[in-house]
Amino acid sequence: CSNTGLGLNQKSQQTANEKHQQQLSNLTAYQAIGSLSYVTDRSKYYGRFFINQISDNQYQLKLTTPVGTSIFSLTVTPYLAELTDRDGKKYTDENVERLMTKLTGMNIPFKSLHNWFKGMSNNLATDKFDAQGHLIKTTLPQDDQKWLLTINKYNSYPLANNTIYLPASIELVNKNNKLKMTINNWKLN
Amino acid sequence: DAKDVLKQRLDKVKGFYAEFSQEVKTADDQLIQEGKGKLWVSRPNYFNWTLSEPDETLILSDGNALWIYTPMVEQVTVMALNQAVDNRLLLLITNSDNAVWNDYQVSRKQNTFTLIPTDNSAQHFTISVLPTGMIADFTIIESDGQRSFYQLSHQSLGKVDIKHFKFTIPNNVTVDDQR
Numbered sequence: 001c002s003n004t005g006l007g008l009n010q011k012s013q014q015t016a017n018e019k020h021q022q023q024l025s026n027l028t029a030y031q032a033i034g035s036l037s038y039v040t041d042r043s044k045y046y047g048r049f050f051i052n053q054i055s056d057n058q059y060q061l062k063l064t065t066p067v068g069t070s071i072f073s074l075t076v077t078p079y080l081a082e083l084t085d086r087d088g089k090k091y092t093d094e095n096v097e098r099l100m101t102k103l104t105g106m107n108i109p110f111k112s113l114h115n116w117f118k119g120m121s122n123n124l125a126t127d128k129f130d131a132q133g134h135l136i137k138t139t140l141p142q143d144d145q146k147w148l149l150t151i152n153k154y155n156s157y158p159l160a161n162n163t164i165y166l167p168a169s170i171e172l173v174n175k176n177n178k179l180k181m182t183i184n185n186w187k188l189n
Numbered sequence: 190d191a192k193d194v195l196k197q198r199l200d201k202v203k204g205f206y207a208e209f210s211q212e213v214k215t216a217d218d219q220l221i222q223e224g225k226g227k228l229w230v231s232r233p234n235y236f237n238w239t240l241s242e243p244d245e246t247l248i249l250s251d252g253n254a255l256w257i258y259t260p261m262v263e264q265v266t267v268m269a270l271n272q273a274v275d276n277r278l279l280l281l282i283t284n285s286d287n288a289v290w291n292d293y294q295v296s297r298k299q300n301t302f303t304l305i306p307t308d309n310s311a312q313h314f315t316i317s318v319l320p321t322g323m324i325a326d327f328t329i330i331e332s333d334g335q336r337s338f339y340q341l342s343h344q345s346l347g348k349v350d351i352k353h354f355k356f357t358i359p360n361n362v363t364v365d366d367q368r
Contacts, residue, residue: 033222035244037262044262044363048213048243050221062221066246066259067238068213068337069275069312069329088332180261184243 016133023164024120027188028056032117032166034183036063038106041176045106047071049181056114072104081110097142108172108179109142116140117181119151119167134165140172147172159188191297196285201322204231204349207341211240216334228341233284234270235354248276249356250283254368256356265358268367278304278314278329300325322346 031052038045047063054060057078063071073084074096081096083103093099101107109116119135121127128137134154140147153169166186172179206229213222226240238248247258255273257266271289273280280289281304293304293313304314312332317325323344329337358364 033243035261037259039262044264046246046259046262046264048222048224050219052219062215064213064222064335064337065275066224066240067248067275067329068211068222068224068335070331070333070335073333084333086331182244182261 013129013131013133016131017127017129017135018133020133020135020165021120021122023159023162024118027118027159027164028114029053029189030118031187031189032183033185033187034181036179036181038108038180039178040105043105045104051113051117053114053117059114061110061113074100074110076110106179107177109140109147112140112142116149116172117167117170119154119165121149132165145174147174155183155186157186157188164188190295191302192290192293192295194297195295195302195316195318196290198318198320198322199232199282200285202232202346204229204235205323205344205346206230206349207324207344209339209341211337211339213335213337221335222337229349229353230279230283231349231351231354233286234280235349235351236279236283237353238276238279247356248279249354250276250279251354251356258356258359258362263359263362264365265362266365266367272367277312278316278327281314282316282324282327 033050035048048066050062052060059076061074065071070086075082076096080092080094081099082090082092083099084090091099091103096110100110115121121135121138123138126139127135130136136151138149140149150171151167154165155168156163156165168183170181208227211224212220214220224240225242229237234250234252236250240246245260249256250270253270255268255270255276277289280287292306292308294307296303300319301315301317306313313330314327316327319325323346324341326340
């Protein structure tokens with residue numbers, strides 16, 4: 001038996017991982033408020049974000065300056081992504097990642113945001129979990145690049161007479177870009 | 190007219206300190222951001238707008254340049270005071286003689302003043318100023334109706350130590366000098 005006293009053995013670790021991932025997959029509508037920084041070798045962005053996840057393939061992402069003025073507002077539906085800039089000008093593309101890279105320079109995995117943002121992944125080869133079964137590290141492919149996802153903090157929230165653990169701090173790193181997100185509050189309807 | 194009344198009231202107060210809570214809402218009243226911080230003002234032209242929650246950002250005018258320090262990305266942005274589009278309301282609050290006043294028409298209801306831009310730049314403002322010159326709250330309103338509301342509290346009026354308006358660039362930050 002394992003010598004760390006309460007140490008989870010292989011079986012119960014597996015169940016803990018699957019239990020949390022199942023909880024996450026049932027959570028398809030939520031709102032989250034926080035701040036993000038995106039650093040490339042040429043520039044640095046900072047903003048406060050509001051994410052309104054309506055369903056798995058539909059969400060809104062609003063980014064504001066610290067004083068509360070708009071930087072951009074992104075609406076993603078299964079067929080179209082639309083970005084509204086701070087002057088109210090609208091741009092659309094059916095590929096959200098192409099749209100965001102072109103207009104904001106933020107080349108991050110927007111297509112799979114609904115999964116990695118809440119700590120969901122099923123990449124058995126690279127997923128790493130903590131003792132409570134929460135995802136802490138994995139690799140995220142996006143077109144020709146690979147991101148290393150790290151979730152270094154979770155907070156718990158009440159959800160239908162149960163509790164769910166959701167990320168409080170996320171990092172996405174690839175060779176020359178780094179995204180850091182701090183999530184201050186999750187609102188679960 | 191309303192603009193003169195607003196200016197007279199603001200001119201009564203040489204300087205002030207206040208704490209504030211911030212709420213950002215969309216036109217359909219959805220709360221998208223909440224924040225807290227402190228504000229120091231010394232007229233004319235000096236202000237220190239320190240947002241402390243959810244994380245720190247410093248927006249400081251030392252009288253001729255505007256410094257924006259964002260620790261999360263270790264970056265300092267500096268620009269000439271009149272370039273500070275995002276912080277125009279503070280330019281108005283801190284100097285009644287600033288030419289930027291000419292860009293705004295002012296209307297009034299009791300202690301609440303509304304400033305509408307004549308040069309149709311996106312933002313307009315509302316600000317509540319008591320007859321004593323004390324500011325109770327202010328709101329930045331964007332063309333799409335998104336508004337950032339600041340409720341001031343714990344105000345103390347009077348001279349403010351100049352040290353609040355000095356900025357020294359911390360080491361190992363990148364400086365984006367837009368002057």
